[in-house]
Amino acid sequence: MPVAPQLSVVIPTRNPHPERLRRTLTALAAQTLSRAQWETLLVDNASDCPWDPPAELVAVLPGFQRLHEPHPGLTPARLCGIRAARGDVLVFADDDNVLAPGYLADVLRLFGDHPGLAAAGGPVVPEWEKPPPAWTREFHGLLALRDLGPAPRLAPGGPAAPWPDFAPVGAGLAVRRAGALAYAEALARDPARRALDRRAAELGSGGDNDLVFTVLRAGGDVGYVPE
Numbered sequence: 001m002p003v004a005p006q007l008s009v010v011i012p013t014r015n016p017h018p019e020r021l022r023r024t025l026t027a028l029a030a031q032t033l034s035r036a037q038w039e040t041l042l043v044d045n046a047s048d049c050p051w052d053p054p055a056e057l058v059a060v061l062p063g064f065q066r067l068h069e070p071h072p073g074l075t076p077a078r079l080c081g082i083r084a085a086r087g088d089v090l091v092f093a094d095d096d097n098v099l100a101p102g103y104l105a106d107v108l109r110l111f112g113d114h115p116g117l118a119a120a121g122g123p124v125v126p127e128w129e130k131p132p133p134a135w136t137r138e139f140h141g142l143l144a145l146r147d148l149g150p151a152p153r154l155a156p157g158g159p160a161a162p163w164p165d166f167a168p169v170g171a172g173l174a175v176r177r178a179g180a181l182a183y184a185e186a187l188a189r190d191p192a193r194r195a196l197d198r199r200a201a202e203l204g205s206g207g208d209n210d211l212v213f214t215v216l217r218a219g220g221d222v223g224y225v226p227e
Contacts, residue, residue, distance in 0.1 A: 007038040007108050010081030013095035014045040020096040025057040033104040039063025045077040046070050073199035075207040082180045090180050092173045107174045118220020119175040119212050121168025123147040144169035153224040157216045166224035170208035179215035
């Protein structure tokens with residue numbers, strides 16, 4: 001029987017920009033982690049027009065599946081990926097995220113070395129089409145852009161654990177499958193939480209915070225890891 005992958009990459013997308021999606025998938029195809037250790041789940045979130053991922057990249061991405069989530073929204077798309085994922089660790093990448101070549105290998109090693117770790121992320125560095133005005137800098141954190149320096153940080157989990165200011169963002173968010181499944185079960189009990197993130201033209205966000213807080217309050221540690 002085929003061996004289940006150790007890691008699942010979940011990429012929610014809706015009406016993707018062709019070149020940005022190509023760059024995201026190209027970066028995945030260049031990962032140093034052995035192809036036998038991971039799978040690729042591309043979630044089409046109720047796109048308005050037909051599109052197809054580049055065939056030459058689909059052919060080289062391990063365990064590639066294109067999933068369809070008919071309910072618009074980043075949270076429903078993530079839940080679709082969670083339900084389909086087989087890896088012990090899930091990595092969420094947006095359709096404009098270019099992961100560093102060793103990203104998946106680093107994630108798998110990190111979670112293997114730290115059994116209590118439930119969720120983690122690292123720096124998110126922007127690539128601007130043109131330099132933004134200086135006045136926008138104070139808002140970059142709202143775009144999930146941050147580099148907190150070379151020192152790792154860890155927040156211990158617990159029922160009353162406070163929110164850490166270095167909590168991982170959705171871009172490149174790594175979470176144990178057990179924690180992701182617990183989050184999915186929590187949303188099934190409280191469907192109103194499905195509305196905490198972007199839905200079609202609605203740009204509110206917070207689903208990644210909800211996921212991280214769920215695993216943190218369940219007792220899992222949360223980390224910022226520079227590498």
